[in-house]
Amino acid sequence: MFVATPGLSPRQKAAVVVRMMLADGAELELAQLPAEIQALLAQEMAGMDLVDRATCNEILTEFCDQLEQIGVAFPGSIDGTLDFLGDRLSSDTANRLRRLAALNGSADPWDRVSALTSPQLADLARGEAVEVAAVMFSRLPVACASEVFGLLDPAHARQIAYAMSLTGGIEAPALRRIGMALMRAIDALPQPAIDTRPVEKVGAILNFAPATTRDTVLAGLDQDDAEFAGRVRKAIFTWANIARRIDLRDIPRIVREVDAVTLSKAMAGATGDNAATAEFILSGLSSRLAETMREDIEALGRVTAKDAEEAMTAVVTVIRRMEQAGELFLIVESEDDEVTIRSAETE
Numbered sequence: 161m162f163v164a165t166p167g168l169s170p171r172q173k174a175a176v177v178v179r180m181m182l183a184d185g186a187e188l189e190l191a192q193l194p195a196e197i198q199a200l201l202a203q204e205m206a207g208m209d210l211v212d213r214a215t216c217n218e219i220l221t222e223f224c225d226q227l228e229q230i231g232v233a234f235p236g237s238i239d240g241t242l243d244f245l246g247d248r249l250s251s252d253t254a255n256r257l258r259r260l261a262a263l264n265g266s267a268d269p270w271d272r273v274s275a276l277t278s279p280q281l282a283d284l285a286r287g288e289a290v291e292v293a294a295v296m297f298s299r300l301p302v303a304c305a306s307e308v309f310g311l312l313d314p315a316h317a318r319q320i321a322y323a324m325s326l327t328g329g330i331e332a333p334a335l336r337r338i339g340m341a342l343m344r345a346i347d348a349l350p351q352p353a354i355d356t357r358p359v360e361k362v363g364a365i366l367n368f369a370p371a372t373t374r375d376t377v378l379a380g381l382d383q384d385d386a387e388f389a390g391r392v393r394k395a396i397f398t399w400a401n402i403a404r405r406i407d408l409r410d411i412p413r414i415v416r417e418v419d420a421v422t423l424s425k426a427m428a429g430a431t432g433d434n435a436a437t438a439e440f441i442l443s444g445l446s447s448r449l450a451e452t453m454r455e456d457i458e459a460l461g462r463v464t465a466k467d468a469e470e471a472m473t474a475v476v477t478v479i480r481r482m483e484q485a486g487e488l489f490l491i492v493e494s495e496d497d498e499v500t501i502r503s504a505e506t507e
Contacts, residue, residue: 429468
């Protein structure tokens, strides 16, 4: 059927808007819609054929006019509201609201489970039956689950991994009951006044500290508490760590996410120990792109140490964001690697 007039229903108009946005390359999170809305949208799209350009333009104009009339939009759910309010609410209040929302069926208990830190999830896994822990790991993002696995005893982790093979047949009601049970267990976990672990906090601070400050602090920590200093080093990820902790195959994706001028400044200012990272990045690109980047670096000329360090920090920030979003994984350095690096630094 060829539609030549704008006499379409609201659902059909919504289908046209979604179809055109997808055709333009928009990444729509349709999975976030209620299941019944997803089904209705799919049904409408399945029943439509061709829509002429004039009708599409009229629908888009109407859609944009309606958007412009909106003064303010609210999240529409307790989880979205709590995410929006962020740190403006106390953790106790936020947790109580999430628990109440889960109890009355307006929120998913697994959202609160997934929001826990890795150490808290590890404590939860140790205190629950292996089968329950297996369901929990099945619901966690891969990057998060991998980190929590590393905090468990290897034998316990193996048991959970095997039990995960048996979780495929769990139905939604049972899954919700397990999530509710874990929420009650969460309330029994210790709630420290400072949420972030000292190692992570110090590591995060030193990530963005000037290199001279970072080296001085780490040298002092070596003298005060070598074991703590070693853990902080593992939590740090700087420009110099890229060559050791990034898979070469991920370099093209990282380069696409970083501003070209910023990357060129970082690489142009990479001297001494930092020069190896610049060469590592170039080696992960096609020969044509690498040659173009070398020309851009040469055209920049001399870059001040301050500008170079700021550019390197910007690149590291992009990598951290991609890692947190599960778009790439950082290579975990072994104890032997850490000893070798420390020895090289002291020679």
